[in-house]
Amino acid sequence: MKKNILILKQICKCIQKKTVLNQFYMNIQNGEIVNLIGMEDSGKEDVFSILFGQEKIDSGEIVFNRRSYTQMSQRIVEHAGGIFFINNDEPMVAELSVAENLYIVEKMNYFKRSVSRKKMETQAQFVFAKFGIDIAPGKKVGELNAFEQRILRVLRAYVKRAKLIVINDLMDDYLWQRMDKIIRILNQIKEEGTSILWINSYPDKITEIADKTYVIRQGKNVTTFYKGEYEKEKILNCMTGSANTAEKDLKHSLKNTYAFEVRDLSNFYISSTTFGCRSGEILGIYDVQNKFSRELRRTLLGRRFYNGSIRIGGKEYQAEQEYGAVRSGLGIIDGSKYQDHIFEELTILENIELPIYKKNARKRMFVNSRVTEYIRQKEYEFLDLKKRNIQDKAIGLTKGEAMRLIFHRWLWVNPKAICCFQPFLRLDVESREFLYRIFLEFAHKGTGVIISSANVADLTPICDRIIEIDGNKIKESVEKSYFPDMFQN
Numbered sequence: 001m002k003k004n005i006l007i008l009k010q011i012c013k014c015i016q017k018k019t020v021l022n023q024f025y026m027n028i029q030n031g032e033i034v035n036l037i038g039m040e041d042s043g044k045e046d047v048f049s050i051l052f053g054q055e056k057i058d059s060g061e062i063v064f065n066r067r068s069y070t071q072m073s074q075r076i077v078e079h080a081g082g083i084f085f086i087n088n089d090e091p092m093v094a095e096l097s098v099a100e101n102l103y104i105v106e107k108m109n110y111f112k113r114s115v116s117r118k119k120m121e122t123q124a125q126f127v128f129a130k131f132g133i134d135i136a137p138g139k140k141v142g143e144l145n146a147f148e149q150r151i152l153r154v155l156r157a158y159v160k161r162a163k164l165i166v167i168n169d170l171m172d173d174y175l176w177q178r179m180d181k182i183i184r185i186l187n188q189i190k191e192e193g194t195s196i197l198w199i200n201s202y203p204d205k206i207t208e209i210a211d212k213t214y215v216i217r218q219g220k221n222v223t224t225f226y227k228g229e230y231e232k233e234k235i236l237n238c239m240t241g242s243a244n245t246a247e248k249d250l251k252h253s254l255k256n257t258y259a260f261e262v263r264d265l266s267n268f269y270i271s272s273t274t275f276g277c278r279s280g281e282i283l284g285i286y287d288v289q290n291k292f293s294r295e296l297r298r299t300l301l302g303r304r305f306y307n308g309s310i311r312i313g314g315k316e317y318q319a320e321q322e323y324g325a326v327r328s329g330l331g332i333i334d335g336s337k338y339q340d341h342i343f344e345e346l347t348i349l350e351n352i353e354l355p356i357y358k359k360n361a362r363k364r365m366f367v368n369s370r371v372t373e374y375i376r377q378k379e380y381e382f383l384d385l386k387k388r389n390i391q392d393k394a395i396g397l398t399k400g401e402a403m404r405l406i407f408h409r410w411l412w413v414n415p416k417a418i419c420c421f422q423p424f425l426r427l428d429v430e431s432r433e434f435l436y437r438i439f440l441e442f443a444h445k446g447t448g449v450i451i452s453s454a455n456v457a458d459l460t461p462i463c464d465r466i467i468e469i470d471g472n473k474i475k476e477s478v479e480k481s482y483f484p485d486m487f488q489n
Contacts, residue, residue, distance in 0.1 A: 002029040004063070005164055005195050006083075011060035013046055013219075020046045022219040024060075028164065028212075033186060033196045035210035037203065039239055039428035040400045043219035044199050048168050052085055065163055084157035087168040092149055094142030099124040101141050102156050127155060131185050147178055151185065158189055165189070168199045169426055179205045201428035203232050215239055236429050254464060255279040258314065259448025260330070260417035265308035269295045271473040272308070277417060277448035282439055284459035284466035285452040286487075290422070292469045293452040297421050300325060300332055313416035329416035335423040338402035348390040348397075352409050400431035407438045417448040424458045436462050456487045 006028040013021040021043050028034045038044040049055040050062070062069045065082055093101055099120040124137035133155070135148055144152065150170060157165045183205060186196050198206045207213055213225040215238040222238045225231075261276040270292060277283040287293045298304045302320040310317040312328045319325070325332055343351055397405065403423070410418060420439075424432055439462055442449050453459055459466050460483045468475045468486075478486045 002031070004028070005030045005065060006197075007061075007063040008047070009061040009063070011047075011050070011062070012058045013050065013055065014058055015046075015055075020219050021050075021057075024216065024219060024221060026214050026221075028195050028197060030163070030195055031190050031193045032211045033190055033198065033206070033209065035207050035213040036197060036199045036216060037201070037207060037213060037235065037239065038216035039201060039430050040398050042216045042239070042428075044201075044216050045168075046219070047216075048085075048087075048166065048199055051083060051166060082163045083166060084160060084162040084164070085166045085168070086150075086153045086157065086170065088170060092141045092152070094140065096141060097121070097138050098135055098141055098144070098152060099137040101152060102127070102137075102159055123159075127159060131155065131188060132181075133185075151182075154185060154189070158194065162194055164195045164197060166197045166199070169201065182206075183209060201426060202424075202432065203230075203235050207235065217241060239429055254281045255446060258311070259446075260419070260450060261309075261311040263309045263311070265299070265306060265310065267295060267299060267304045267306040269472050270299070270306075273474055275467055275474060275477070277450050279416075279446045279448050280443050281465065282443050282449045282451065282463050284456075284463035285450065285469060286454075286456045286459060286466050287452055287469040288454050289469075289471070290452075290454045292472055293421055295472075296452075297332065297334065297419070300330065300419060326413070326415075331410045331413065331415040331418035333406060333410070333418065333420045333423060335403075335421060335425040335427075338399055338406055339397060341406055342394050342397055342402050344393060344395045346394060348392060348394045348405060351394050351405055352390075352412065400427055400434075403427065403431060404434060407435070411438065411441060414445060415447055417450065418442060419450045419452070421452045422454070423451060424453060424455070432458075460487055 004027060006026070008024060008026040011021050011024045012019070020041075024043065024047065026034070026036065026047075036044050036047060046055065050057055057070070060070075097117070099117065102124050103120050121137035127133075128135055128137070133151060135144070135152070141149065141152070154165065154167070186206075187209075190196060198210065200207070208230050209227075210230075211227050213230070213235065215222040215225070215235060217239060225235065255278055257279050258276045259279040259281075263274050265273045275283075285293055285296075295304060299306050300310070300319055302324065306319070310319060312330045315328070317325075317328050317330065394405065423435060427435070439449050439451070451459060451463065456466070464480050466478045466483070466487070468478065
């Protein structure tokens, strides 16, 4: 018989006089996978912060495992052996082994006595075999790839007898190709009575298989979808409050000149590869494993020795350092690191203006105020940072806000070609639509746009052509008219 494991009753929360949660409710029963989905600033992060103990509720009630909490000021439930939290910022102890991280990393002795390393490794091997995971228990965690570390975090919660595992914004390029394995593991855990709360910003495969999906917007419940009711468009419309426009036919003109070319490019991973992107073209690279794309990015940044040639705007490009790419008219953007390229001591406007100060300066000394004022007016119209002034310091920008700033910075540079690696990673529907608009803006200016993604559904709405990658080489090039036949989104 199902029983309630977590109930949120009419939760209200205000931060700096702004209501972030308004009568929000949610109910999770044991052995359920529940999806909480919403855009940035929808309130889903505040739900996570309250459960995690970072924030208190102003009113309402939280019932976990039949115990009521009206002020969640501490992580009482986690220390009582109930809720375990997993997110991208959760630390792992790289110097310890897999087995040690699995059992003793938080100084909790679940065996109630001193346990030898050998016994921990034996027990870890048993757990891995049960879930079909091929990881050596004695291996240092620092030697694991990103996917293996995420699996270890989930299994750590399992061995600690979690009643509820809260997984927040865990998707990245490593997980797209392994979602079936993630789903299998979560279903196994679910069958043993543990519940999963999966929090995300965009519908994914977990949303498809969830027992319930709660859509939150502006701190309020919008609707709840139950298993079998999944429709991506309906969920997107509920998240935004309007019809989704990302899938509309987007047209622009292509030129005959090439903005970006690689000829017989090869390194220790990439096999002799030739492809190009025309000026004004939006070219997709569909790379499920993402290894080819990572090596291409590192090669363009001068971090890999390579054979063959790279040409930008018809001129030979020598890959050395990132500033060399900028001088050559090549933009390189890594979607997993938007916030790493923000200078918080500068204002938002200054962050955008950085690349054009040299062009904008009179006699290389004084900034042209008329140009600056023109930029400021254009940014107010297009940047769409709803809750910020571009004269504010760029402190605490969300991922979506940082993304907008980075792309506008490049828009003013007007590069010949721009390579975007996993640009849609963990972005909500509104930010994705913004990306589509700005990619079109680049294309209309004649920039060649190259977009790499492990999820083909990111590429089909916007790309003129998609190159499909198989391992370390190009499998085929597909024109837009053939997308419906070749790619099932």
